[in-house]
Amino acid sequence: MLLKVKNLNAGYGFLNVLWDVSLNIGKGEFVALIGPNGAGKSTVMKSISGLLPPKSGTITFDGQVINNQDCAVNCRSGLSYISEELNLFTGMTILENLEMGAQMLEDKNKARENLDFVFELFPRLEERISQYAGTLSGGERKMLAIARGLMSNPTMVLVDEPSLGLAPQVTDEVFNALRLLNRQGLTILLVEQNVTKTLKFSSRAYILEKGKVVLEGPSSELITNDHVRKIYLGT
Known part of the structure; x- marks a missing residue:
């Protein structure tokens, strides 16, 4: 297993949100991780990425326990988190945002290869390479966030709500890009x-409700599950 989450308990201050969550x-x-609003899905992602230290449990990535590792350290280890908030540098251009995503790469040739790859994946970004991120449409911002997450050459990406607020056509573009990335080994x-779309694109899924995994299996x-x-x- 590349990622193992065992009996994860996490929350904010005195409030516990996750209860013995396990994923492999x-x-x-x-x-895919599916569940209603407030179920704790984003809390799972933040805990894995290093943004939120777990209260208990174990998170192992590529054979290493990463419970208390900083998000930047996890990124250097190959784990990239693309959050729902996107966290783009709105006062920077598309190119500058992508270059920020590659800052941890020592191999500048690899950074150039990654740049070419993300422009092939999202041609619209190359067309607007000098445009400020703050002036992009919602769909373009999502594409830029995913592209920036890929610039660090990750082994695994955590993608939080990529279709939120997007038109159906743009949602299809984003999901097709994720499927292509997965087929290439990511x-x-x-x-x-x-x-519906998530279960059609993913191979397996976990259902999270009230901070607990209630179902898991092939998508x-x-x-077709009644629940x-x-x-x-x-x-």
Whole structure:
């Protein structure tokens, strides 16, 4: 397993949000984390990335326990977090944002290769290379956030709500890009509200409710599960 989360408990101050959450993700997998608003999905992502220290439990990435490691250290180890907030440098251009994403790379030739790759993945970004991030549309910002996360040459990406607020056509572009990245070997953990599309694109999924994993399995099976169909698919 590339990522192992065992009995994770996490929260904010005295408030506990996650209760004994366990996840296992193998190298090259595309795994989804699904659940209603407030279930704790983003808290899982923040705990794994290093932004939120766990209260208890173990998080292991590529054989190393990373419970108390800083987010920047995890990024250098190959774990990239693309948050729901995006956290772009709005006063910088697209190119400058992407260059910031590659700062941890010592190999400048690899940084150039990664830049070419993300422009191939999102041609719209290359067309607007000198445009300030703060002037981009919502879809372009999502593309830039994903592209910047790829610039560090990660082994695995944590992607939080990539389709939030996007038009259907742009959502399709983002999901197709994630599927292409996965087919090229990138491991993905995806948090997403669009359950139907998520289960069609991912290979496995975990269902998180009230801070606990209540279901897990192949996405092709979960999409026909009575609980999932009733609560998340409205059928």
